[in-house]
Amino acid sequence: MALRNARTRPAGRNGDADVTRKPLGAVRRAQAITTYGVGAVIAIEDQSYIVSGLDSWRVWPSDVIFEPRLQHWLRVAKFQLPPADDPSSGDGVRVRLFPEMYSCASCKKLQEFRRFGSPSGKSVCGSCEMPLTPSRFVIACENGHLDDFPYFEWVHKKSERTSGENEQVKHELTLESTGQTASLRSVVIKCSCGVRPASLEGAFGGGAMSALGIKCRGGQPWLGRDAKEPGCAAVPRTLQRGASAGWFPINKSALSIPPWSETLQQQLNPHYAMLGVLLDNDLPDALILETIKKTDIMDDGRFTADEVLAAVRRRRELEASAPPDSDETVMFESANELRQEEYNQLYDGTGSVGRDENFECIPAPGDGGALPYGVKRSMLVKRLREVRALQSFTRVTMPDPTGGDTRKAAMAKGSVDWLPAVEVSGEGVFLAVDEQLLWEWEQRSGPVQRAHQIWGNHTAILRERAERAGSTKHPGDIKSPVTPRYLLLHTLAHILINEWSLDCGYPAASLRERLYVSDRMAGVLIYTATSDSAGSLGGVVAQGEHRKLHETLESALARTEWCSQDPPCMESEANGIDSLNLAACYACVLLPETSCETNNVFLDRAMLIGTPEDPSTGFFYKGK
Known part of the structure; x- marks a missing residue:
């Protein structure tokens, strides 16, 4: 499965994927739900990216996965295999640059990547042509929000000095390492405004951000640069960019058991949406049976049209029933x-x-x-x-192992009726x-x-x-x-x-x-x-x-x-x-x-x- 920049142009009129941008990297399809799923940070060569939301994925009808019991539990219409890297079956998953803060080891500048003037396709400082390094630190909260580490607020609030004291002063941050120790005490942030430099010592403390009045901004960079969920009351914590605590998947699974594992249900899957609509519109059974006879379900003669219609009704009954136990119930x-x-x-x-x-x-x-x-x-x-x-x-913090955790980050900007899955x-x-x-x-x-x-x-x-x-x-x-x-x-x-x-x-x-x-x-x-x-x-x-x-x-x-x-x-x-x-x-x-x-x-x-x-x-x- 290829990883492509989210800025890739959309598909053309003929529906073919625009794959003019070279893939940035690749992961296995199974990793898209276990390791590098939506919202996960992934390092690719000398840059760092975050996997984009489901609304940016281009999924394919041939990659639909059906499991009625699990669909009913999770309240989705279907599951989709993560798109492959072959244009005939997919054009990969979109990723976005994250974190946006980068530093240059030569000129010591610490600023957003786009301000360095790096040539397209490269990650070098436009001034000294030295490789850039993505920020080692980010902040996150238990509700799944993620943001760049607030270097500006850290150095100014640590010195009890805000940017509003002199609006005419230009603020240019630098990141320097004294090399005296291997601890965060040696990582020092400076600002051109003359504020007292501040090391990153103590940044990983549980109350480090709240002590400086830095609140969670509800950042959702996987949904877009400006995507935010306001009103989050959780306390943000400092994490290393690639830390395992930066992303914990919430996976759900189900076994295929009768009747849903039977051959009839498998053959019904591609036609179920169409036949279900006919059933919902209260059309006469005779008309529905005639439609069923025209499908390839009848080709091998193993099932009658009446058996197929009964199978459609059975699945409709499942969808109309109350979903299984609520996720909010504290239970295994x-x-x-x-x-x-x-x-x-x-x-x-x-x-x-x-x-x-x-x-x-x-x-x-x-x-x-x-x-x-x-x-x-x-x-x-x-x-x-x-x-x-x-x-x-x-x-x-990882999801509660009982399965009753209510913390669930958004997977897309809007509503989607599917989830990524593997079988x-x-x-x-x-x-x-x-x-x-x-x-x-x-x-x-x-x-x-x-x-x-x-x-x-x-x-x-x-x-x-x-x-x-x-x-x-x-x-x-x-x-x-x-x-x-x-x-x-x-x-x-x-x-x-x-x-x-x-x-x-x-x-x-x-x-x-x-x-x-x-x-x-x-x-x-x-x-x-x-x-x-x-x-x-x-x-x-x-x-x-x-x-x-x-x-x-x-x-x-x-x-x-x-x-x-x-x-x-x-x-x-x-x-x-x-x-x-x-x-x-x-x-x-x-x-x-x-x-x-x-x-x-x-x-x-x-x-x-x-x-x-x-x-x-x-x-x-x-x-x-």
Whole structure:
């Protein structure tokens, strides 16, 4: 996928993309929703850019992705693959210059890029012809706003001197480094007006901007140079331009399950919009059936026109129904209605299906062995399709792992009825835990007490964020959804991914967890997470067979009993990001971030194997 300057001229009358401007760089399509999506800053050679909003993308009808359940949840009409770099299937994604403040290492000037007089296509100072450097620092707020670092305000307000004291004085900023230390104290900003120079020491403090009266200006440079969202009350923070805290994606995903994974629905997708309009206009069924007969859905004779019309009505019923759980509800995504539908399908299975269907799930063969202790059902998901969409993004602090974060930055200037997405085809194993054993374990004091520690830390974080956001909710109504059940299933998924990556040759980063946890669900799906050569080779499905599952689960639990960081790891009372883990570190159960649903938090291996003082805390403790 090519990245092109947003100033590229629009398409001509014939609709062909104007690709006269040379692409600035390229990223993979999947990175457009995970790493370099809308609003993300990307360094390309000696310049820095920000990915433009969806209204600047030129998407193609051939790249439409359908997933009715996810469309309904996110309230969009469709999903689109990010445009490719080949003019026949796209002309790339637009980017804009950001930050606008640049500096010259030779003449020390610090000003907007366009004031340097750099020749077109280059990044050099027009005066000394030396390479320019984009500002190392930006400011951002938790609501997703982003701006250039306010160098002018910093140097003048630090010196208690404003520009209004002498309107005739010319202000030219310079950036110099004393070289005495490697700290920000050596980075000094000067102004030609004679104000006392100010170093950048302390600029990264949480209250550095508010102490100087610098407020968030609501900047949205990905939507245009002057795009702003006024009235933001969040406190801006200084970040390094390429810091990971500068952009956190909010991704949502769903599996294709029956009936939406069936061949009829797949063939209906290109025609659904047209047929849906006919249905909405209350046209006679006979007329709609005649229209259906003229489509290519009928070419192979597998479906009747009546079956197609019934499929259209079924999808219309889905769209007319109430959307699943509100995003504002503080709950894990693993407990919502979409997951409940998937859980039911994974638990029951599909039996054998046609080769062109997107979902196949069958019970694992017993091969002479029973299921391991604590596991009630093992299902082989021989075929699955997942659609992952970029709903929005945040900055400064990552989205809450429960999925209830209301901070969502704008993806476009106006309203758009689509979101960028990718689809992944793969395989997996679904395990359901014995609910009777699980209920008995949940009554023990050990797991309850350990879960309460994480619950308390998470609840405090949720209440602090709500207070900063000006929420009107009573603090007592804001509670973490963490339970012993969730910690158990989440940690179980992690140790199995680590074990299976060793046993079947898949890298851990190519495997992914999908959790199903609520009062009505207790299951884990481990599946391939990439569509490349490590995507669907059959190795994961083999792990679900009873005898193999016995071996790998016993081996995984044995590895979990001892961590190279023990005893500190097991005895830790707070671990991980925001103290949301207990006995969990990179030497035992943590995974690559792409494999985990919650950014490696809400983990505790003691929930599996217990503690030296109380082995009964572990679910797999059999009382021996």
